[in-house]
Amino acid sequence: xxxxxxxxxxxxxxxxxxLLVGYGAGSLGEGLSLALALHLASCPECRAALADxxxxxxxxxxxxxxxxxxxxxxxxTLACLDAARPERRPPSRHFVPPGESRTPSLLRPYxxxxxxxPWQRLAPGVRRVELLPRTPRGGSAQxxxxxxxxxxxxxxxxxxxxTVVLSGSFTDELGRYxxxxxxxxxxxxxxxxxxxxxxxxxxLIATDAPLRFTGLMGRLMQPFIGL
Amino acid sequence: MRxxxxxxSPSMTERDPLEPTDEMSRALLAVATVRDRAxxxxxxxxxxxxxxxxxxKLGAPPQRAKDLAQDTMLAVWRKxxxxxxxxxxxxxxxxxxxxxxxxxxxxxxxHPEVSDDALAEHEDDRPxxxxxxxxxxxxxxxxxxLSDLTPEQAQVVHLSFFAxxxxxxxxxxxxxxxxxxxxxxxxxxxKIRKALGDEP
Numbered sequence: 001x002x003x004x005x006x007x008x009x010x011x012x013x014x015x016x017x018x019l020l021v022g023y024g025a026g027s028l029g030e031g032l033s034l035a036l037a038l039h040l041a042s043c044p045e046c047r048a049a050l051a052d053x054x055x056x057x058x059x060x061x062x063x064x065x066x067x068x069x070x071x072x073x074x075x076x077t078l079a080c081l082d083a084a085r086p087e088r089r090p091p092s093r094h095f096v097p098p099g100e101s102r103t104p105s106l107l108r109p110y111x112x113x114x115x116x117x118p119w120q121r122l123a124p125g126v127r128r129v130e131l132l133p134r135t136p137r138g139g140s141a142q143x144x145x146x147x148x149x150x151x152x153x154x155x156x157x158x159x160x161x162x163t164v165v166l167s168g169s170f171t172d173e174l175g176r177y178x179x180x181x182x183x184x185x186x187x188x189x190x191x192x193x194x195x196x197x198x199x200x201x202x203x204l205i206a207t208d209a210p211l212r213f214t215g216l217m218g219r220l221m222q223p224f225i226g227l
Numbered sequence: 228m229r230x231x232x233x234x235x236s237p238s239m240t241e242r243d244p245l246e247p248t249d250e251m252s253r254a255l256l257a258v259a260t261v262r263d264r265a266x267x268x269x270x271x272x273x274x275x276x277x278x279x280x281x282x283x284k285l286g287a288p289p290q291r292a293k294d295l296a297q298d299t300m301l302a303v304w305r306k307x308x309x310x311x312x313x314x315x316x317x318x319x320x321x322x323x324x325x326x327x328x329x330x331x332x333x334x335x336x337x338h339p340e341v342s343d344d345a346l347a348e349h350e351d352d353r354p355x356x357x358x359x360x361x362x363x364x365x366x367x368x369x370x371x372x373l374s375d376l377t378p379e380q381a382q383v384v385h386l387s388f389f390a391x392x393x394x395x396x397x398x399x400x401x402x403x404x405x406x407x408x409x410x411x412x413x414x415x416x417x418k419i420r421k422a423l424g425d426e427p
Binding site: 016017018019020021022025026027028029030032033034037040041047048049051052053054055056057058059060061062064065066067068069070073074076077078080081084085086087088105106109159160186208 | 274276283301307316317318340341342370373387393394405408412415416417419
């Protein structure tokens with residue numbers, strides 16, 4: 001696997017502006033934000049779009065009516081400054097432990113190393129590891145490894161589901177998705193993804209609130225786990 | 228959640244927003260380079276009351292909002308060296324810090340972000356738009372574009388930033404088809420990109 005950041009390759013399937021605004025505004029759940037971050041890591045075009053969205057956040061912040069703070073607060077804060085250790089610009093490349101180099105850095109807080117992750121067999125040719133258990137606010141994120149030629153069940157989406165390809169590729173009715181590409185599925189989309197390459201397809205699947213969740217993971221779990 | 232409290236009109240502000248912004252960038256650089264406390268006091272006076280306002284809008288109780296404003300300003304002090312005026316306005320940078328602290332504190336979640344370190348692995352071959360328009364011009368055009376949004380477009384932008392609502396939830400709250408909310412956000416961002424000269 002080559003990871004989401006293949007030099008020289010830019011993704012062709014991008015998230016909608018609605019998703020990018022949600023990411024920049026901080027209104028998406030952590031799972032969806034993780035999926036967006038993985039795409040952004042390999043997409044200069046969407047990083048430029050996000051810079052504009054962050055700038056909108058800055059302009060809206062400046063336009064808010066100031067809420068007075070007690071005079072003490074600045075004094076309190078100044079008193080804390082000596083204890084606050086400045087952060088230095090990190091070195092351009094940090095040390096990557098052997099064996100970790102193929103795990104995208106964005107995934108490391110969730111899974112450590114991909115190779116050592118607790119992969120569960122979900123179905124013939126499909127393994128998964130949960131990155132983000134359901135939070136109270138909702139949403140989830142899982143990694144799937146799909147063997148070449150494996151077709152997932154045909155399914156629709158009650159909520160919002162994002163799939164980001166990390167390596168390998170898959171094809172569905174809407175196109176072919178390779179490393180860095182995002183497939184954005186909502187309740188207007190039904191599709192049947194097939195891992196179409198010669199190598200295993202590694203992808204992250206994230207959803208929003210659990211009440212809305214009837215997407216790919218749900219359909220996968222029902223026939224194979226819920227028997 | 229203060230969700231659908233009456234939405235202010237999209238028009239931004241009466242005062243000229245450019246001057247304080249430039250001054251704020253200079254103050255941030257003074258903190259970064261010489262740990263200038265007087266510059267920090269100016270940053271505090273400008274941003275802390277606005278960050279408190281942001282936290283209140285997003286549902287933090289007053290004491291919590293004050294603490295988060297203070298935490299944001301402490302992070303500004305600690306991270307000042309990471310501020311790059313070629314990449315963002317001071318307000319943009321402070322916004323991202325406040326946003327991340329808010330997600331961490333009020334939602335107990337992280338906001339996964341691409342580090343500059345990860346980006347070093349692959350070169351960005353797209354010319355930066357900032358190279359074409361200077362900071363003050365960008366700031367002025369951005370505020371112009373925001374005040375040009377239709378009320379419907381401004382509403383979905385405000386709900387995204389100030390009500391912690393993702394677009395499917397906005398659609399439910401406003402009783403609109405999901406596609407309508409998505410297209411309003413797309414049109415809003417199209418106007419902003421056009422104003423900034425960032426259209427692909």
